[in-house]
Amino acid sequence: MSTPADDVGKQLLAMLPVLRRFALSLTRSADKADDLVQSACERALASADRYEPGTRFDAWMFRIMRNLWIDRLRREKVAGPMDDIDDRSNIVGVSGEQVIEARSEMSSVSDAIAALPDEQREVLMLTCVEDMPYREVADMLGIPIGTVMSRLARARRRLAEATGITGDGARSSVQQGKRP
Amino acid sequence: MTGQQFDDEILMAFADGELDEATTGAVERAMETDDDLALRVALFMETRARAREAMAPMLDQPVPEALRRSIEDMVARHGGGDTQTAEVVAFRPAANDRRPSIARSRWIAPIAASTVAVLAGVAGYWLGSASPARQDAGLAVAGLSVNGLPAALDSTPSGEEIVLAGSDARFRAIATFEDGDGRLCREFEVDMPSQATLVSVACRQAGDWTVSFVVVAASGADGYAPASSLDALDAYLSAIGAGEPLDDDDEREALSAIR
Structure with missing residues (x-):
């Protein structure tokens, strides 16, 4: 006898920690994240009948949250550094010039992540921080897996450039990755 | 090249x-x-x-209490207060498309842990008090009740299975460990006569066993809980900072200390 809003409500409460993680990775600020979680939950409850039972609830919520956040950014016109970096060609490793540049104004990893275009940061957060497989990220964002990979590769090259990561340090500290 | x-x-x-x-x-x-x-x-x-x-x-910051309360209120407003009486949410097996070759996603864990947290929050039962009637004290979950559980938790060594006093339920002690706060906890399963298996964790609190986690799983023919409920359990155990299971001697000592 439960209504769609009951079901959605239960799931919202159950996955609140996950929702807040999503929100934090989008907003990178605790206050904004809490606001976003609230708005997204309101929206989800109000449009509960649009959730198809049996589909991924987390993906549905993530899309709601992401759309709200993008709207908000547009409204407030506070969008961070955008798109120009996104279309850089495949830069393999780091060139000499870039090393000098990076050394002189090397950013912290979190600043560099904050400076990424939103769509690159989002795949970086979901794969590298949340450990989601590419396939799940693609399903959740509703984009092809190839797009996930190209955004992710760009995000990581960008991160490496901005912070001076060369891969040298990883050989000893990061063993074998996590091959199957 | x-x-x-x-x-x-x-x-x-x-x-x-x-x-x-x-x-x-x-x-x-x-x-x-x-x-x-x-x-x-x-x-x-x-x-x-x-x-x-x-x-x-x-x-990894915990969800702020204010946010949680606010969402709870919001859900109650939309759902007519149904959250107080929510029945146990059966833990469904994860989608088949989960890739077996990838280490378990950290993503799954918070979802599972939060689902079971709701179970615990909704149920929140005490396993009897230190009254003379303690042996009769039971555990009631979604209409299932289990008698004799506190006594079984007190005395059954891990790895052993007993029939609970005063019921047809079979109790299996799985492990004993300390959680992140140093409380003594036991992981156990109960096969109910109704074919359901409870996968559960109880911890000592204020001198008694408190059930902090339970998943109700429809058991297979062999009476064991399906693997998906164990995923939820794993997530829960890591969420509470469960230590390594005590070995037999340490378990004996820990259990005799609480009696």
């Missing part, structure tokens, strides 16, 4: 453990003789590790 045949995305997928076996093998062989290639792979490994290191602490 051989470096040209792998583009960045292949090397990244290799670093992330997302490549099929054949390509993984090819990359491995090439890396043995190509330092440049190895360096490019390492770049992807290092960016992953550093991103995680930088961002995980922020994401």
